Amino acid sequence: MKTAAFIFDVDGTLAETEEAHRQAFNATFAAAGLDWHWDAPLYGELLKVTGGKERIRAFLERAYPGVVMSDESIVGLHRQKTKAYGDIIVGGGVPLRPGVRELIQFAKLQGIKTAVATTTNLPNVDALCVAFWGEPAGAVFDVIAAGDEAPRKKPAPDIYTIALDRLGLEPKDCIAFEDSRNGLLSAKSAGLRVVVTPSQYSTGEDFTEADLCLPDLTGFDVAHFTRAPAEGLENP
Numbered sequence: 001m002k003t004a005a006f007i008f009d010v011d012g013t014l015a016e017t018e019e020a021h022r023q024a025f026n027a028t029f030a031a032a033g034l035d036w037h038w039d040a041p042l043y044g045e046l047l048k049v050t051g052g053k054e055r056i057r058a059f060l061e062r063a064y065p066g067v068v069m070s071d072e073s074i075v076g077l078h079r080q081k082t083k084a085y086g087d088i089i090v091g092g093g094v095p096l097r098p099g100v101r102e103l104i105q106f107a108k109l110q111g112i113k114t115a116v117a118t119t120t121n122l123p124n125v126d127a128l129c130v131a132f133w134g135e136p137a138g139a140v141f142d143v144i145a146a147g148d149e150a151p152r153k154k155p156a157p158d159i160y161t162i163a164l165d166r167l168g169l170e171p172k173d174c175i176a177f178e179d180s181r182n183g184l185l186s187a188k189s190a191g192l193r194v195v196v197t198p199s200q201y202s203t204g205e206d207f208t209e210a211d212l213c214l215p216d217l218t219g220f221d222v223a224h225f226t227r228a229p230a231e232g233l234e235n236p
């Protein structure tokens with residue numbers, strides 16, 4: 001069985017970005033005159049909600065039930081947060097996770113296509129790629145599926161389905177890389193084989209459905225899937 005593409009989640013999978021996201025949210029709230037502060041335990045809870053705008057909405061409902069904030073206000077806050085996040089990333093505050101750079105290089109050498117399927121938005125992905133590769137996302141990955149392109153965010157399969165359509169490939173020929181349970185369920189629902197590398201905020205989640213679970217990508221060998229296809233998959 002030949003693997004035709006690797007599809008990567010971004011936050012937590014390519015890099016431990018969640019602390020940068022949390023800092024950017026808090027800086028944005030302070031600049032807007034809001035006395036909201038998301039500490040690490042609260043942010044861990046809020047990460048169960050995928051998508052930044054959705055996360056702000058979920059926080060409001062939880063912390064200030066009955067308080068109404070317009071969609072426009074949330075979109076405005078989120079736009080400021082995206083800018084603050086980009087500044088942190090471009091400043092070089094977050095490294096790639098171990099093995100990521102090497103695996104993407106390996107894919108290019110082997111003719112394996114690369115894609116991202118993420119609920120984070122394109123400016124955030126571009127900021128990361130510029131910081132790590134010196135080029136925007138479109139120059140690093142063959143296909144980008146990001147942010148609000150998917151009507152339903154992870155754990156729905158939509159963003160992976162969009163990435164697969166753009167790759168022009170069947171899910172059985174691709175491998176997804178994820179760090180969270182929501183991401184794992186999303187990729188599995190799209191029919192993909194999934195490698196999970198738990199991150200700072202997702203350690204301890206249930207990854208039972210993963211085809212492979214590793215501490216990081218330094219130990220990943222694509223031959224794992226060539227030698228021993230999971231039950232129910234096509235034989236090589």
Ligand SMILES: [Mg+2]
Pocket residue numbers: 009010011012013178179180183
């Ligand atoms: Mg993730």
